[in-house]
Amino acid sequence: MGKASVYAIGVVLLICSIAVGNAEYVLYKDPKRSIPSRIKDLMSRMTLEEKIGQMTQIDRTVASREVMKKYGIGSVLSGGGSVPAPQASPEAWINMVNDFQRGSLSTRLGIPMVYGIDAVHGNNNVYKATIFPHNVGLGATRDPDLVKRIGAATARETRATGINYAFAPCIAVCRDPRWGRCYESYSEDPNVVREMTEIISGLQGEVPAKYKGVPYLAGQQNVAACAKHYVGDGGTTKGINENNTAVSRHDLLAIHMAGYSPSIIKGVSTVMVSYSSWNGIKMHANRDLITGVLKGYLRFRGFVISDWEGIDRITSPPKANYTFSIMAGITAGIDMIMVPYNYTDFINGLHTLVKNKFIPMSRIDDAVQRILRVKFSMGLFEHPLADNSMAKYLGHPEHRELAREAVRKSLVLLKNGKYADKPLLPLPKTATKILVAGTHANNIGNQCGGWTIEWQGKTGNITTGTTILTAIKNTVDKKTDVVFNESPDSSFVKSNKFSYAIVVVGEPPYAETFGDSLNLTLPAEGLKTISMVCASVKCAVVLVTGRPVVIEPHLPVMDALVAAWLPGTEGQGVADVLFGDYGFSGKLPRTWFKTVDQLPMNVGDRHYDPLFPFEFGLTTKAVKAN
Numbered sequence: 197m198g199k200a201s202v203y204a205i206g207v208v209l210l211i212c213s214i215a216v217g218n219a220e221y222v223l224y225k226d227p228k229r230s231i232p233s234r235i236k237d238l239m240s241r242m243t244l245e246e247k248i249g250q251m252t253q254i255d256r257t258v259a260s261r262e263v264m265k266k267y268g269i270g271s272v273l274s275g276g277g278s279v280p281a282p283q284a285s286p287e288a289w290i291n292m293v294n295d296f297q298r299g300s301l302s303t304r305l306g307i308p309m310v311y312g313i314d315a316v317h318g319n320n321n322v323y324k325a326t327i328f329p330h331n332v333g334l335g336a337t338r339d340p341d342l343v344k345r346i347g348a349a350t351a352r353e354t355r356a357t358g359i360n361y362a363f364a365p366c367i368a369v370c371r372d373p374r375w376g377r378c379y380e381s382y383s384e385d386p387n388v389v390r391e392m393t394e395i396i397s398g399l400q401g402e403v404p405a406k407y408k409g410v411p412y413l414a415g416q417q418n419v420a421a422c423a424k425h426y427v428g429d430g431g432t433t434k435g436i437n438e439n440n441t442a443v444s445r446h447d448l449l450a451i452h453m454a455g456y457s458p459s460i461i462k463g464v465s466t467v468m469v470s471y472s473s474w475n476g477i478k479m480h481a482n483r484d485l486i487t488g489v490l491k492g493y494l495r496f497r498g499f500v501i502s503d504w505e506g507i508d509r510i511t512s513p514p515k516a517n518y519t520f521s522i523m524a525g526i527t528a529g530i531d532m533i534m535v536p537y538n539y540t541d542f543i544n545g546l547h548t549l550v551k552n553k554f555i556p557m558s559r560i561d562d563a564v565q566r567i568l569r570v571k572f573s574m575g576l577f578e579h580p581l582a583d584n585s586m587a588k589y590l591g592h593p594e595h596r597e598l599a600r601e602a603v604r605k606s607l608v609l610l611k612n613g614k615y616a617d618k619p620l621l622p623l624p625k626t627a628t629k630i631l632v633a634g635t636h637a638n639n640i641g642n643q644c645g646g647w648t649i650e651w652q653g654k655t656g657n658i659t660t661g662t663t664i665l666t667a668i669k670n671t672v673d674k675k676t677d678v679v680f681n682e683s684p685d686s687s688f689v690k691s692n693k694f695s696y697a698i699v700v701v702g703e704p705p706y707a708e709t710f711g712d713s714l715n716l717t718l719p720a721e722g723l724k725t726i727s728m729v730c731a732s733v734k735c736a737v738v739l740v741t742g743r744p745v746v747i748e749p750h751l752p753v754m755d756a757l758v759a760a761w762l763p764g765t766e767g768q769g770v771a772d773v774l775f776g777d778y779g780f781s782g783k784l785p786r787t788w789f790k791t792v793d794q795l796p797m798n799v800g801d802r803h804y805d806p807l808f809p810f811e812f813g814l815t816t817k818a819v820k821a822n
């Protein structure tokens with residue numbers, strides 16, 4: 197054999213050996229290896245830039261496959277109402293999420309990104325999703341198992357859109373209903389909030405004994421959860437959103453911290469920091485409570501995420517000194533920053549701080565290890581892309597039935613006057629003619645409240661579901677004439693000789709600071725309808741509000757009063773109970789005040805003089821079908 201042939205064979209053998217070498221074993225990609233060993237191997241391969249990229253979360257509006265690849269971004273989110281298109285289908289959501297993911301998978305190390313969304317009462321940004329009652333209504337059910345089932349359904353409807361991370365549950369303990377986010381809180385009572393962390397076992401799946409206390413995801417029909425907002429978000433002065441919570445350390449731990457330990461034991465993957473301050477110290481800069489208490493004493497092993505522009509608001513005005521904000525937030529122990537727009541400012545700022553040794557590499561490594569621990573525990577490296585197989589779960593009939601059950605159990609009966617020595621409720625299904633009135637009777641947007649389709653929610657026919665009016669029509673006897681008039685005058689009411697009336701009124705949709713209210717009065721239109729109708733005919737008033745409102749002056753004219761909170765899309769649950777197919781069982785999750793100048797006033801306070809006390813709720817029995 198000539199020299200040339202021997203040489204050629206040698207070259208071929210060398211290329212093959214290189215090729216084989218390139219297909220060498222990569223430990224972090226091996227699902228059979230332990231998560232700690234996969235984290236260690238991957239960390240050892242990462243550059244500082246790649247680590248900082250993992251600590252960065254951006255909104256979908258500034259994300260693209262190219263941006264994900266170039267910066268190695270660790271996470272993308274949909275802020276409230278941030279959708280690929282109005283009324284986008286599950287498939288459109290999946291295509292969008294997968295496109296970003298392909299950018300992440302094309303990076304040097306191929307670390308998949310995690311996509312977060314506020315699925316706080318169902319996958320509520322998404323058109324046709326099942327919208328469950330907001331947390332205040334779930335608190336009224338006192339049913340942790342129900343809430344767990346809602347978590348599982350919410351996870352399926354979130355996965356239906358290709359999304360694997362929900363910024364839920366909010367485990368705030370709202371101590372003042374003047375707070376615009378009080379409906380996101382299960383209760384004023386820390387024990388009720390503690391019980392409702394069971395939703396995490398639904399969202400993420402039930403954590404097996406050996407995994408207790410570490411981030412856990414049962415499978416690809418579950419989503420990573422987020423206990424928020426750490427800590428004391430529900431205790432601010434006068435309920436002013438993002439303001440100061442002036443309480444003792446004892447009360448902070450005994451009241452506002454109540455949900456965090458059970459959440460951690462249940463394997464919650466992430467914790468979101470509160471915008472608020474504790475005794476003047478911004479939570480986003482509070483190293484003692486984030487690193488000392490949450491990561492140290494409570495041994496939280498997932499990752500801590502900031503709120504939206506949360507580090508910007510460490511300074512006043514926000515972003516007055518962004519380098520300082522980055523330094524304060526990362527040093528406090530925050531692991532991932534919800535930037536969400538100017539991500540190069542964050543990336544470059546953090547890089548400079550590390551390079552100049554203002555932030556030690558050990559802090560960066562702690563953050564990235566936590567982020568990777570969550571991603572490995574989610575099975576994200578094995579299942580980075582979504583397929584359309586889950587799309588069928590969006591708005592699934594079984595989920596709507598579950599939401600209807602939750603609505604039924606959330607209703608609190610506050611007054612039930614007697615006629616001919618019979619209580620008004622349950623109402624008779626058979627009557628000659630009945631009136632349904634009020635701004636919230638025939639309005640899906642009003643009955644869902646904030647965080648629905650849009651960040652602030654929106655009045656009107658914004659998604660699919662059953663209005664309370666439709667539910668009433670579905671329930672009464674065919675012979676019963678149901679007349680709807682949103683705001684009737686008294687002559688209309690008198691002239692029609694109705695057998696009885698149902699008045700459904702409440703608050704307009706709102707979210708966060710837009711919901712802060714110092715007077716807590718119902719809109720004038722609703723009050724007018726109550727007086728116009730109830731002065732002339734037997735009336736049951738159904739309040740659709742995110743919290744207790746001023747009602748004492750109007751109570752005498754009402755024959756019956758029901759707190760329905762923010763029931764969501766399944767209004768049938770209201771009619772189920774109004775007409776006796778099911779009994780009233782709900783209990784007040786919050787004290788119902790007489791006047792706002794009593795606030796804050798919570799169960800256990802020395803001076804406690806409510807209109808209706810915490811835990812109050814009249815009951816009725818289901819009426820046997822005749």
Ligand code: GLC
Nearest residue numbers: 274275276314363424503504
């Ligand atoms: C908001 C809220 C937080 C939410 C986040 C992302 O400002 O404070 O609850 O998860 O931003 O939308």
